[in-house]
Amino acid sequence: VNDSELERGTVLPASAGLARSSRGWPAVAELWIALVIGIFFAVRIVGSGLAAQIWHSLLAHH
Amino acid sequence: MLWDLVRLTFATAVVSVAAFGAGTLLQSLLPTKFSALDRLACSWLGGFGLLSAVLFLVGQIAFTPIAVCLVLAAGVLAGLHPARNLIYGIADLRRANRIRWIPALAIAAVLVLTAVAGIADIAGGLGHDGVAYHLLAPKVWLRDGVIRPLPDSSHTAFPASGEVIFGALELLGGPHAPGFAAAWIFALFLLVVASVAARASVPTSDTWWPVAFVASMPAVYSGAHSGFVDVLYAGFVLAAARVGIDAQRKCDFATFGIFCGLAAATKYTGLLAIPALLLMVIVSGARPEDRRALASNIGWALSLAAMIAAPVYIRNWIVLGCPIYPPPPVLAELFHVKYLSAQAVRGFHAYIRARGGGLGRGPLAFLLLPYNLTYHTSNFHGAGGIGLYSLALGPIGLIAWRKNAIVRALAILGLLLTIEWFVTQQESRFLIHVYAIGAVFATLGWSYVKSASSRRGAMLSAIAIGCSLAYGLSFIGSARTGDVAAVFSPERAERRRDASIPFLDCFLFANSDPSVHRLLILDPSVPAYYLDKSYVKIRGQWGEQPIANVSDAGDAIHHIQELNVSHVLDVKSDLSDFQIPKGTPGLLLVFERPNARVYRVE
Numbered sequence: 001v002n003d004s005e006l007e008r009g010t011v012l013p014a015s016a017g018l019a020r021s022s023r024g025w026p027a028v029a030e031l032w033i034a035l036v037i038g039i040f041f042a043v044r045i046v047g048s049g050l051a052a053q054i055w056h057s058l059l060a061h062h
Numbered sequence: 063m064l065w066d067l068v069r070l071t072f073a074t075a076v077v078s079v080a081a082f083g084a085g086t087l088l089q090s091l092l093p094t095k096f097s098a099l100d101r102l103a104c105s106w107l108g109g110f111g112l113l114s115a116v117l118f119l120v121g122q123i124a125f126t127p128i129a130v131c132l133v134l135a136a137g138v139l140a141g142l143h144p145a146r147n148l149i150y151g152i153a154d155l156r157r158a159n160r161i162r163w164i165p166a167l168a169i170a171a172v173l174v175l176t177a178v179a180g181i182a183d184i185a186g187g188l189g190h191d192g193v194a195y196h197l198l199a200p201k202v203w204l205r206d207g208v209i210r211p212l213p214d215s216s217h218t219a220f221p222a223s224g225e226v227i228f229g230a231l232e233l234l235g236g237p238h239a240p241g242f243a244a245a246w247i248f249a250l251f252l253l254v255v256a257s258v259a260a261r262a263s264v265p266t267s268d269t270w271w272p273v274a275f276v277a278s279m280p281a282v283y284s285g286a287h288s289g290f291v292d293v294l295y296a297g298f299v300l301a302a303a304r305v306g307i308d309a310q311r312k313c314d315f316a317t318f319g320i321f322c323g324l325a326a327a328t329k330y331t332g333l334l335a336i337p338a339l340l341l342m343v344i345v346s347g348a349r350p351e352d353r354r355a356l357a358s359n360i361g362w363a364l365s366l367a368a369m370i371a372a373p374v375y376i377r378n379w380i381v382l383g384c385p386i387y388p389p390p391p392v393l394a395e396l397f398h399v400k401y402l403s404a405q406a407v408r409g410f411h412a413y414i415r416a417r418g419g420g421l422g423r424g425p426l427a428f429l430l431l432p433y434n435l436t437y438h439t440s441n442f443h444g445a446g447g448i449g450l451y452s453l454a455l456g457p458i459g460l461i462a463w464r465k466n467a468i469v470r471a472l473a474i475l476g477l478l479l480t481i482e483w484f485v486t487q488q489e490s491r492f493l494i495h496v497y498a499i500g501a502v503f504a505t506l507g508w509s510y511v512k513s514a515s516s517r518r519g520a521m522l523s524a525i526a527i528g529c530s531l532a533y534g535l536s537f538i539g540s541a542r543t544g545d546v547a548a549v550f551s552p553e554r555a556e557r558r559r560d561a562s563i564p565f566l567d568c569f570l571f572a573n574s575d576p577s578v579h580r581l582l583i584l585d586p587s588v589p590a591y592y593l594d595k596s597y598v599k600i601r602g603q604w605g606e607q608p609i610a611n612v613s614d615a616g617d618a619i620h621h622i623q624e625l626n627v628s629h630v631l632d633v634k635s636d637l638s639d640f641q642i643p644k645g646t647p648g649l650l651l652v653f654e655r656p657n658a659r660v661y662r663v664e
């Protein structure tokens with residue numbers, strides 16, 4: 001957040017305050033993003049049938 | 063092809079300058095604290111709406127080449143000087159709104175693709191809304207020289223601010239002009255998204271990221287081309303929100319009201335968006351303390367909204383018997399409409415309920431919407447989805463900026479619009495404005511993660527954004543590969559037409575045979591958009607019965623002389639077999655294919 005942005009009123013200092021006051025919050029945010037990405041790949045892999053193929057090939061080997 | 067391109071560019075340039083000229087009327091009404099970007103976005107989009115409103119009114123009397131050109135000429139005259147100023151001031155605008163190369167590339171790629179693919183012929187049957195009514199209506203209006211709902215296509219009575227402009231574009235640039243100009247209309251919408259993002263505390267350096275996010279969402283893109291008007295509608299709603307956020311003077315509220323009216327003059331759902339917008343304005347906290355002044359300003363805004371939107375609703379009431387046509391459930395009990403039986407109206411309601419059911423209408427389905435809209439958008443007819451932006455980064459932005467009054471106002475607006483969408487029709491395209499708000503929150507979340515988190519957070523954000531951009535752009539690209547191929551390869555274009563246009567041979571015959579003056583179409587599934595001649599249908603796609611005493615082919619043949627048709631088209635479709643036996647007295651078979659016959663009326 002730079003001064004000019006604060007000056008033109010597009011960024012409120014409240015957000016920066018939150019970033020300083022909530023120490024554990026960035027870690028939660030990272031975890032959340034990782035979860036969303038993980039589900040995306042899981043859904044894509046399951047959706048593409050790749051998971052079923054792997055499962056069937058594993059069954060075939062045993 | 064080169065001549066076609068010149069003509070399309072000319073048509074788009076004329077209509078866009080005319081819209082720019084009409085937008086100058088709004089310049090002095092916009093809030094004083096608006097930046098150059100805000101002014102450009104809102105006045106140009108508003109000008110589009112005002113130009114359309116004037117053309118619609120004029121078109122009730124005459125939608126002829128002279129009438130359309132006169133209106134456009136007035137707009138162009140008003141727009142030339144401001145457009146020249148804009149070109150001279152573009153360097154300042156660029157300096158104030160620096161755009162990073164990745165979002166620039168993504169936005170440019172989508173817009174160029176839209177323009178190029180838009181040159182291809184529209185192909186498809188009545189399952190394609192562009193063919194069924196968005197593009198059919200302006201074509202018939204131009205042919206008839208007047209704007210009227212088509213009795214055989216009830217959807218042509220929908221609010222039509224987009225379709226009216228399509229008509230003007232078609233007049234100047236031919237049938238491909240609406241497709242080509244879709245890039246310009248999409249760009250107008252994206253400018254409004256940038257304006258909202260800048261006001262919602264997105265850092266100046268990141269203003270264009272949410273625009274790139276929105277541009278690369280296949281679910282948004284599906285409402286931006288081939289005659290669809292969903293991004294236009296979403297643009298009006300977001301512009302109303304943008305003005306409403308900063309509205310303080312009476313004239314600010316007037317502009318807010320105009321945009322509300324334009325939303326309702328573009329889609330019926332605009333009527334539901336207006337209360338949500340009003341509530342957002344009331345609770346946004348940027349209002350004068352005086353509640354009486356606020357009430358008066360809101361009353362003023364509502365009056366202007368009603369004035370802008372009213373023509374189409376009054377026209378429908380007079381011509382069709384109900385302001386909203388086909389009538390929704392409550393109005394269906396109160397109004398008896400023309401051309402649609404009570405059974406047909408009920409059938410339409412059942413279709414909408416079934417199509418818009420999404421993944422359920424219960425509380426759990428509502429709570430799961432963020433997940434389902436992100437990962438299973440195709441269940442809402444939004445194949446390709448909306449990327450991970452909103453789900454991965456949106457909540458972070460919303461929480462981090464929760465004390466920002468503008469962010470809170472947008473969150474309330476997004477929630478209200480989503481609730482309305484959820485209980486009415488869960489069609490992904492109808493939620494584009496909320497996707498844009500989600501993209502703004504996502505950018506806020508990203509900027510928070512970049513500033514407050516470790517490198518890991520920034521990297522995870524980059525992965526989420528990179529995956530979404532790559533997936534969305536590749537999906538959009540592949541979805542329009544057929545169109546682009548058809549533009550550059552005549553053989554591909556022909557193959558595509560043959561495969562996608564039902565009864566193509568009949569249309570080619572009817573369009574080229576000078577003895578065909580007016581065609582009687584017996585089957586409701588025939589897409590009349592491809593016919594360049596006048597026609598009459600005895601049944602519409604939604605059960606419309608355009609001619610009072612003609613309900614089937616037998617009736618039609620009985621009254622053939624009264625219908626004033628030169629030829630009859632009989633087809634074998636999914637709905638029925640041939641309806642007229644060969645050798646029917648008074649009808650001479652002049653054209654035949656395995657699934658279609660054309661008779662000349664003797």
